[in-house]
Amino acid sequence: DADVTQTPRNRITKTGKRIMLECSQTKGHDRMYWYRQDPGLGLRLIYYSFDVKDINKGEISDGYSVSRQAQAKFSLSLESAIPNQTALYFCAISGTTSGGTSSYNEQFFGPGTRLTVL
């Protein structure tokens, strides 16, 4: 499903570098989320946004920041990457579309970004 796009799909970087992961969607949903996946820990919420002007911290926001540049775009930044931020990162969307369809009770996930910090 190409409704949620994440770039890059894979990234290898070094400790201390600034990294930005981008998420864009074509469904027009108002809510966007960033999760990280670690083996044996499932997915954990980093940040979420219910609207362009609404940004909220999730369970594990330390070391990350986000920007909701537009309804369709939600970026995750690592200001100074460290090795324990090596993980698989997922963007997800939900809520009400611009066409009025509501799906607050379901989230749609992007394909993920595999980030390795050396």
Add this chain to the structure above:
Amino acid sequence: GDSVTQMEGPVTLSEEAFLTINCTYTATGYPSLFWYVQYPGEGLQLLLKATKADDKGSNKGFEATYRKETTSFHLEKGSVQVSDSAVYFCALMDSSYKLIFGSGTRLLVRP
């Protein structure tokens, strides 16, 4: 806080075997419950969901019933296929519409 506990994997089965993956939850109120599936190299896809007690979610031969009395949402399939090999995540949606995931269970189906 709300949490989800699911059985550790990997679960290894032969094709056509019966599958059960256990999932229990702790939550205030009655959250919606979900099973997501992650195939190798892909993102998460919603497999099925249930929004209230005694609801049964079903899709692609998989089923799960929302059991309020045992706070459980076990995933079952009567006859697994090699193509079902994936990681399965149980999740609940809390009162703020945030998903809380279990740790995932890897299923490997052998021919």
